[in-house]
Structure formats: structure tokens, C-alpha cells
Amino acid sequence: MATTDRPDFAQLIPPEYRGHLGFLLNKAQRALVDEIDTALGDGLAARHFAIVGVLHARPGLRQTDLAGLIGIDRTTTMKIVDELEGRGMVRRAPHAEDRRANALELTAEGRAWRERVLPLLIEQETRFLAPLSAGERTLLQELLLRLVAASFDRKHTDHHHE
Amino acid sequence: MATTDRPDFAQLIPPEYRGHLGFLLNKAQRALVDEIDTALGDGLAARHFAIVGVLHARPGLRQTDLAGLIGIDRTTTMKIVDELEGRGMVRRAPHAEDRRANALELTAEGRAWRERVLPLLIEQETRFLAPLSAGERTLLQELLLRLVAASFDRKHTDHHHE
DNA sequence: TATTGTTATACTCTATAACTATA
DNA sequence: TATAGTTATAGAGTATAACAATA
Numbered sequence: 001m002a003t004t005d006r007p008d009f010a011q012l013i014p015p016e017y018r019g020h021l022g023f024l025l026n027k028a029q030r031a032l033v034d035e036i037d038t039a040l041g042d043g044l045a046a047r048h049f050a051i052v053g054v055l056h057a058r059p060g061l062r063q064t065d066l067a068g069l070i071g072i073d074r075t076t077t078m079k080i081v082d083e084l085e086g087r088g089m090v091r092r093a094p095h096a097e098d099r100r101a102n103a104l105e106l107t108a109e110g111r112a113w114r115e116r117v118l119p120l121l122i123e124q125e126t127r128f129l130a131p132l133s134a135g136e137r138t139l140l141q142e143l144l145l146r147l148v149a150a151s152f153d154r155k156h157t158d159h160h161h162e
Numbered sequence: 163m164a165t166t167d168r169p170d171f172a173q174l175i176p177p178e179y180r181g182h183l184g185f186l187l188n189k190a191q192r193a194l195v196d197e198i199d200t201a202l203g204d205g206l207a208a209r210h211f212a213i214v215g216v217l218h219a220r221p222g223l224r225q226t227d228l229a230g231l232i233g234i235d236r237t238t239t240m241k242i243v244d245e246l247e248g249r250g251m252v253r254r255a256p257h258a259e260d261r262r263a264n265a266l267e268l269t270a271e272g273r274a275w276r277e278r279v280l281p282l283l284i285e286q287e288t289r290f291l292a293p294l295s296a297g298e299r300t301l302l303q304e305l306l307l308r309l310v311a312a313s314f315d316r317k318h319t320d321h322h323h324e
Numbered sequence: 325t326a327t328t329g330t331t332a333t334a335c336t337c338t339a340t341a342a343c344t345a346t347a
Numbered sequence: 348t349a350t351a352g353t354t355a356t357a358g359a360g361t362a363t364a365a366c367a368a369t370a
Contacts, residue, residue, distance in 0.1 A: 017212075017232070020212070021194060021287060021290075021291070021302075021303065021306075022191065022194050022195055022198065022208055022212075023212065023232075024303065024306040024307060024310055025187060025190050025191035025194060025306065026191050026195075027233060027310045027313070028187050028306050028309050028310050028313070029184065029187035029188050029191050031309075031310065031313035031317075032183060032184050032187060032313075033184055033188075035313075035316075036184065046184055050182070050184075050185065070185075071189060125183060128183075128309065128312075128313070129183070129309070130312065131308040131309060131311075131312045132305060132308065132309070136305055139301070139305070140183075140302070140305045140306075141183065141186065143294060143298055143301070143302045143305075144183075144186040144187065144190050144302075145186060146293040146294065147190050147193075147290065147291070147293060147294070148186055148189045148190050148193065149293075150290075150292065150293045151189070151190070151193035151194075151197075151290070152189075154197075155193075
């Protein structure tokens with residue numbers, strides 16, 4: 001149904017790994033992110049776009065909240081925000097209610113970059129998902145969402161008796 | 163259908179990311195690998211088990227072939243094989259037909275470790291996949307396999323005219 | 325006391341470059 | 348010339364520990 005005029009490239013994957021979930025998740029994730037990073041170019045990566053996307057939806061977010069939202073450490077967030085600020089895409093404004101905190105905002109340039117690369121990323125994701133039908137794409141997303149939500153559950157439900 | 167006696171933990175995932183494939187793949191992969199690494203303990207990780215599993219199925223494999231099989235660089239393979247050899251689980255035997263090459267083999271201890279941890283890993287994967295029905299698990303695996311195979315295809319089909 | 329941003333530091337995973345011994 | 352293993356090194360990506368300012 002997909003590339004029937006070619007050899008079956010699933011054969012490139014060793015049989016021992018075809019059912020190995022960790023392997024498949026790892027390869028799928030790296031392939032997608034690598035392709036996105038290549039499409040973005042210019043030293044900017046999927047990670048940068050992720051933050052720009054969040055700030056577009058939630059302007060004024062604190063750095064710590066941003067870190068919690070995307071599930072990485074505050075100090076890791078620092079570095080990415082530094083890079084975005086260095087390119088003039090993000091501004092660290094003083095927070096109105098807490099003088100310790102930064103209120104993160106997109107600059108006009110940050111918004112423009114987002115508008116510019118959004119079609120590229122959609123095209124990239126479309127190409128990556130091309131082997132699946134529309135229904136399968138939705139399904140894949142839903143299945144992954146349930147797995148991730150359950151793992152969040154396990155992690156956040158602190159087992160104090162350990 | 164899954165944990166109906168609890169709040170919906172999908173809410174922990176920011177709405178901006180619920181449909182973000184890269185985010186979901188990333189979190190799913192890290193959650194699974196982290197849980198496996200914790201279950202294994204003792205400084206051994208999913209990566210070590212992956213190599214032991216391959217050598218169990220294909221004794222006498224060269225290091226370079228092993229690297230190609232699991233899709234990581236030779237030099238990365240070196241380190242993991244070093245660690246396994248240091249624990250007496252893998253032996254670098256001389257290759258019968260090529261004096262440059264190593265023929266990698268599991269030792270008795272390597273086989274014993276594999277037998278010992280295999281149930282742990284199955285239990286871990288079962289727990290991770292618990293939110294999905296049996297049919298959904300098979301489907302997830304199949305969808306991921308098709309995506310990974312297609313990305314291998316794109317990578318191995320060299321575009322000489324670039 | 326606790327939290328925000330920050331810095332310094334370290335650890336993991338991965339790859340590139342170059343060496344050596346074979347082929 | 349090319350390849351297998353190896354070593355040294357460097358780059359991402361991530362986290363922990365500790366500090367100053369503020370809560």
C-alpha cells in the first residue's frame with residue numbers, strides 16, 4: 001500500500017527488534033526529531049520550536065512553569081531560553097506579581113519565526129506519517145497519549161512507603 | 163476504561179502537546195527505558211540487555227555488524243561491549259575467517275543474567291502497556307514498525323543528486 | 325524556610341577523527 | 348585502498364548542587 005515498488009524496508013530492522021517497543025520508540029523518536037532539526041536548520045531544533053509554541057499559547061509564563069510543562073529540568077530550560085533570547089525571539093520580562101520570576105514572552109521576531117517554520121514542520125510530520133492512514137495517525141497519537149499519561153501517573157503518584 | 167477511580171492523568175500533559183508526535187514519542191520512550199533501567203539496576207541498562215539479546219540470537223557476530231544491527235555507531239558499541247566484557251557476560255573471541263574482527267559470544271554468566279532478567283523486563287513492559295488492550299498493543303507495534311521502516315528507507319536511499 | 329533564576333559542574337549518549345593491524 | 352577494532356575527543360542533552368534575591 002505504501003512503497004510497493006520497493007523492497008520491504010522493514011527487513012532492515014532485525015527481527016529481534018521488530019517487536020521491541022523500546023527500540024521502535026527510540027528509532028521513531030530520533031528519526032522524527034532528526035528530520036525536523038534538519039528542516040529547521042540554522043542551529044535551531046525541535047526543542048526551540050516547542051518552547052516558542054508554548055509561549056505563543058501562554059504568554060507571560062514563568063521559566064519554572066515552562067520547565068514543568070514540557071517535562072524537563074529548570075536548568076535545561078535555562079539554556080534553551082538563553083539561545084532563543086540570544087536570537088531575539090524571546091524576551092525575559094519582569095513578572096508583575098513576583099519579582100523573583102521572569103515572565104517569558106515572544107518578540108515580534110519570535111512570532112515571525114514561528115509563522116515561517118510552522119508549514120515546514122507540518123510538512124515534515126506529514127512526510128513522517130505518510131505510511132499511515134489518517135485513521136491510523138489519530139490512533140497512534142491516542143495510544144501514545146494513554147501510555148504517556150499512565151507513566152506520568154506512576155511517576156507523580158509518590159510511593160512514600162519505599 | 164483504564165483507571166476510572168482516579169483523575170484523568172492525560173490532563174497532566176499540556177494540551178499543546180497532546181497531539182505533538184515528537185513530544186509523545188520522546189516521553190513514551192524515556193519513560194519505558196527509565197523504568198527498565200530502574201528494574202535492572204546494578205548499573206546495567208536496557209542497552210546492555212539489547213546487546214545480550216542479539217548475541218543470544220546470533221552468536222559469533224562481529225562488533226561492526228552488531229553496531230549496524232542496532233543502529234548505533236561502532237564506537238558506541240565498543241563502550242557497551244566493554245562494560246559487558248568487564249562484567250564477564252560477553253567474550254571477544256578471535257574471528258575464524260578475519261583476524262581483524264572479534265566474534266562476540268555470551269559467556270555462561272551472560273546467558274544466566276539474560277535468563278534472570280528476562281522475566282523482569284517482560285513484567286516491566288506489561289506494566290507499561292497495561293493501559294492498552296492486547297489488540298492495541300499489537301497495533302501500536304505495527305504502526306511504529308511501519309514508521310521506522312519508512313524512515314530507514316529515506317535514510318538508506320541515498321539522494322546522490324543533492 | 326521555600327522558591328526563582330542562575331551558575332558551575334558532571335554524567336550519559338552519541339558521533340567524528342585518527343591510529344593499528346589486518347584484508 | 349579499505350575495513351575492524353580501538354582510542355581520544357567533542358558535542359549534545361540532561362541532571363544535581365549551591366548561591367543570591369525574593370517570597
